[in-house]
Amino acid sequence: MSDYMIEFAKVNKWYGNHFHVLRDIDLQVRRGERIVICGPSGSGKSTLIRCINRLEAHQQGTVTVDGLELSDDVKVLHEVRRKVGMVFQQFNLFPHLTVLENLTLAPIHVNKLPKAEAEERAMLQLQRVQIAEQAHKYPLQLSGGQQQRVAIARTLCLTPQILLFDEPTSALDPEMIKEVLDVMTELAEQGITMLCVTHEMGFAKSVADRVIFMDQGQIVEENNPHDFFNRPRSERTQAFLAKILAH
Amino acid sequence: MNWLRSNLFNNVFNSSVTVLLGTLLLYALTQAWGWAIGQAVWVADAEQCHAARGTGACWGVVAEKYRIIIFGRYPFEEQWRPLLATLLLMALLLASCMRVFWQRWFAAVWVVVLTVFFILMHGGVLGLATVTTDQWGGLPLTILLASMSVLGAFPLGILLALGRMSDLPVIRSLCTVYIELIRGVPLISVLFMASFLFPLFMPEGTSIDVLVRVLVAMVLFAAAYLAEVIRGGLQAIPRGQYEAAVSLGMGYWLMQRKIILPQALATVVPGIMNNFISTFKDTSLVTIVSLYELTGSLDLAVNSDPDWMAYKLEGYLFIALIYFVFCFSLSRYSQWVERQVNRGKVH
Numbered sequence: 001m002s003d004y005m006i007e008f009a010k011v012n013k014w015y016g017n018h019f020h021v022l023r024d025i026d027l028q029v030r031r032g033e034r035i036v037i038c039g040p041s042g043s044g045k046s047t048l049i050r051c052i053n054r055l056e057a058h059q060q061g062t063v064t065v066d067g068l069e070l071s072d073d074v075k076v077l078h079e080v081r082r083k084v085g086m087v088f089q090q091f092n093l094f095p096h097l098t099v100l101e102n103l104t105l106a107p108i109h110v111n112k113l114p115k116a117e118a119e120e121r122a123m124l125q126l127q128r129v130q131i132a133e134q135a136h137k138y139p140l141q142l143s144g145g146q147q148q149r150v151a152i153a154r155t156l157c158l159t160p161q162i163l164l165f166d167e168p169t170s171a172l173d174p175e176m177i178k179e180v181l182d183v184m185t186e187l188a189e190q191g192i193t194m195l196c197v198t199h200e201m202g203f204a205k206s207v208a209d210r211v212i213f214m215d216q217g218q219i220v221e222e223n224n225p226h227d228f229f230n231r232p233r234s235e236r237t238q239a240f241l242a243k244i245l246a247h
Numbered sequence: 248m249n250w251l252r253s254n255l256f257n258n259v260f261n262s263s264v265t266v267l268l269g270t271l272l273l274y275a276l277t278q279a280w281g282w283a284i285g286q287a288v289w290v291a292d293a294e295q296c297h298a299a300r301g302t303g304a305c306w307g308v309v310a311e312k313y314r315i316i317i318f319g320r321y322p323f324e325e326q327w328r329p330l331l332a333t334l335l336l337m338a339l340l341l342a343s344c345m346r347v348f349w350q351r352w353f354a355a356v357w358v359v360v361l362t363v364f365f366i367l368m369h370g371g372v373l374g375l376a377t378v379t380t381d382q383w384g385g386l387p388l389t390i391l392l393a394s395m396s397v398l399g400a401f402p403l404g405i406l407l408a409l410g411r412m413s414d415l416p417v418i419r420s421l422c423t424v425y426i427e428l429i430r431g432v433p434l435i436s437v438l439f440m441a442s443f444l445f446p447l448f449m450p451e452g453t454s455i456d457v458l459v460r461v462l463v464a465m466v467l468f469a470a471a472y473l474a475e476v477i478r479g480g481l482q483a484i485p486r487g488q489y490e491a492a493v494s495l496g497m498g499y500w501l502m503q504r505k506i507i508l509p510q511a512l513a514t515v516v517p518g519i520m521n522n523f524i525s526t527f528k529d530t531s532l533v534t535i536v537s538l539y540e541l542t543g544s545l546d547l548a549v550n551s552d553p554d555w556m557a558y559k560l561e562g563y564l565f566i567a568l569i570y571f572v573f574c575f576s577l578s579r580y581s582q583w584v585e586r587q588v589n590r591g592k593v594h
Contacts, residue, residue, distance in 0.1 A: 055490050081496045092491035096510050096588075105505055106495040151491075158495065 004028045004064075005162060005193045006052055011061035013047060013217075021047050022058065023217040034194045036204040036225075039214035040240060045197045048214065049164045052195070053084040066161065082110075085155030089167040091147040093139035099126070099150050100135040103157050111158065118157070125153040129183050145176030149183055156187075163187065165196040199244060205229060213237045293554040300557065308558035309565045312548040316562065319384015319544035325376060329387040332367040335360055336387075340394055344580055346587070364391075380458040384539035384547070386569065392465060392540060393527040393573075399466035400526065404473030409503060411474065412481050422474070429471035434532055437464045442536035461533050469526045476518040480511035513588035520581035524574045541566050 006029040013022040021044045029035060037045045050056040051063055054070055054077055063070045065080045094102050103122035107113040113121075126132040129149040131142075139147055148168055155163065165184065169177045181203050188194055188207045198204070204211050204225055211228040213221045213236075221228070221237045229245075232238045255265040286303025288295045289310070296305035309316070318326045339360040342348045348356075368387065371377035383391075410422030429437070441464035442457060449455070484507055492502040512519070534543035545566050549559045 053494050055494065078496060078498070081494060084494070086490075086494040088487055088491065090485075090487050092485075092487035094488065094491070094506055094510075096513065106497060109501050109505065110496045110498075154495070 003030065005031045005033070005066055006195075007062075007064040008048075008051075009062045009064075011051065011058045011063060013044075013051065013056065013058045013060075021217050022051070025061070025219060027212070027219065029193060029195065032191045032193055034188050034207055034209045035196065035212060036208040036210075037195065037197045037212045037214060038199060038201075038204070038240070038244075039220075043214040044217040045214045046166050049086075049166060049195050049197055052162070052164060053081050053086055055086075082158065083160060084162045084164060085158060085160030086164045086166065087148070087151050087155060087168045089170050091139070091144070091151045091171070093147055093151055093154070095138065095140050098136050098138055099131075099142070102139065102150060103154050106154075107157050122153070122157055125156045126150075128156070128186075129153045143176060144172045145179045148172065148176075148180045152180075152183055152187070160192070162193045162195070165194070165198065167197050167199075169198065169200060201229070201245060213240065215240070296555075296558060304561050304564075305558040306561055306565075308549065308555050308561050311555060312552075312562070313565075315385075315548035316541070316545050316566065317385045319388065319539040319547060320382045321384055321387075322376070322378060322382065325370075325378060328367045328370070328375065328378075329383070329385070332364045333387040333390060335367075336364050336390055336394065340390075380456050381537070383458065385544040386541050388533075388538060388540040389527075389530050392462060392530040392533065392538075395462055396465040396469050396526050396530070397523050399462075400469035400473050400522075403466060403470035404477055405508065407470055407474035408477035408481055411478055426471045426474050429468055430475075434465075434468050434529055435535060437468050438532060438536050440464070457536065458538065461536060461538060465526070465529070465533075469522065469529075472525075473519065473522050476515050476522055477511065479518065480513075480515035481507065483514045484511055516581055516585045516588060520577060520584075524577050527573060527577070528570060541569065 006027070008025045008027040011022055011025040012020070015021050023044075025048065027048075037048065039045050047056055051058050051070075052065060057072075058070075066083055068076050068080055070076065070080060093099075094105070097105065100119060100122055103125065104115065104118040107118040107121065108115055123132055123135065126135055129152055131146055131149050131153070134142055134146060134150070139150065142150065152168075168184070169180050172180065177200070181200060184194075184196070184203065185207055196203075196208075208225050210222055211225050212219055213228070213232075213234075215236050221232065221234050223233075228237075229241065232241055256262045282302070283304050286299060288299045288303060288305050288307050291307040291311035293307070296307050299305060314323065314326060318329050321329050339357065342356075343353070366372060366375070368383060369378060369380070407422050407426060410418045411426065413419045413422070438461060441460040445460055446454060488506055488510070489502065492506045497506070530540050531542040533540055534546070539547050545559075545562045549555055549562050
């Protein structure tokens with residue numbers, strides 16, 4: 001088995017015929033590594049992580065997840081998606097189900113766990129994200145921050161080995177960002193492999209093992225957070241950092 | 248009072264329009280009351296009815312003919328059977344509308360009740376005389392056709408809607424062609440095909456009961472319309488719901504069953520109910536292929552008897568009332584369902 005949890009090799013992707021959204025991506029992610037991906041909008045950072053659980057299909061090159069090469073093979077896809085959890089910008093909770101049902105649906109029907117056990121595990125995860133008292137409410141009755149914590153708990157119920165965060169705090173009111181970042185920081189300390197698309201540079205500095213900067217579908221620069229923020233090499237990185245760290 | 252003054256009598260023009268319309272309304276109501284109630288004949292006496300013609304309604308026609316109107320050509324002395332069967336079926340349908348019965352075991356109740364329904368109606372066993380389906384008629388036939396069409400069309404409509412939204416080109420085009428084809432022709436022509444054309448293509452000596460053929464035609468027809476209503480609901484589901492379901496490892500059918508369809512169907516409850524109500528009323532078209540459901544059996548009851556032929560209008564009003572009771576109940580039920588499925592929303 002490869003040492004890498006996720007491996008991109010010469011990956012290219014186009015939207016339609018013209019928009020080249022990923023260009024020759026080469027990326028290796030070690031087991032347990034925590035990576036923050038940043039870059040201007042439209043740079044392909046969301047697309048990159050969505051290729052890992054094949055919400056998006058790449059057209060050239062190979063993506064390998066825990067030794068499995070992604071293809072249209074349904075079995076491989078299913079196997080990979082069991083290993084990979086994803087947290088979305090818009091939470092994507094199921095509004096017609098209670099919080100608890102959101103958490104237990106996949107464990108019961110996909111992992112075939114008995115209902116009682118699934119609920120027990122779900123309550124543990126809800127406690128972990130400090131929201132257990134909301135278990136019987138419906139998602140839309142919760143605040144954005146609470147919803148995102150529920151969404152994180154929902155993926156954790158499937159005990160993923162990899163967690164993908166797609167701008168998890170971008171849709172939140174400022175005062176709710178911290179509660180979500182706190183949960184993410186706690187998770188990062190557990191040794192789970194994390195890829196996080198975010199503009200929260202404080203989170204990147206304190207948690208990431210590596211920060212990747214993308215622009216126009218390419219990985220422009222990657223480095224440890226200290227050097228990334230203090231000695232950015234490329235001009236594009238410098239310009240980007242200057243803009244988002246300006247205030 | 249204030250409302251009246253500020254909305255109906257706030258200037259000369261509005262006041263005169265109000266008075267004019269009020270007078271007209273009052274006149275129409277008194278006329279209608281006089282015809283339908285005041286001057287009406289209530290007993291089944293053809294001579295009294297004749298005397299009252301033009302001034303009062305002859306409800307006697309209903310009193311005289313109600314058994315034929317309700318049960319059609321079903322043998323007179325056996326009519327307790329369709330009565331019992333219909334009561335059973337209606338009880339089943341009512342129970343199915345209630346939340347307590349939305350359980351898996353209730354499917355077994357359906358099977359039992361439907362079996363009993365067919366045994367009662369058709370007979371031929373347990374010492375009951377055989378009554379072939381061409382003699383079934385009236386309200387039992389209407390309810391049977393309506394409920395079975397809805398029951399069949401609902402799952403088929405869901406499959407067609409999913410098919411039309413599918414990523415697989417073959418399935419998608421098949422479903423699209425089917426839906427557009429069926430929507431492109433009137434129900435009457437589908438019924439004609441089922442009733443007259445279809446048997447020509449059957450191998451010699453085999454035949455399928457006309458009731459079954461008509462029922463299948465109605466299911467196929469209603470499903471095409473329903474599919475488009477449901478597709479509207481499917482389109483209202485944000486992409487993120489699919490993505491979340493897929494990223495949690497759910498397969499296509501699990502995702503549809505637990506995530507997409509519950510939400511999609513909930514958003515289109517009014518449209519679905521619209522479809523059910525129109526299917527219920529569409530059953531009146533099967534008369535043209537010689538199945539005498541409620542509307543057909545009214546014709547049968549009144550046209551066959553010269554004494555009562557003149558009072559068809561009263562007969563129509565009577566069955567209109569029956570249709571209204573059913574359709575109005577359906578529409579009230581639809582509102583209840585809407586409240587049920589909206590529980591998760593913030594108010």
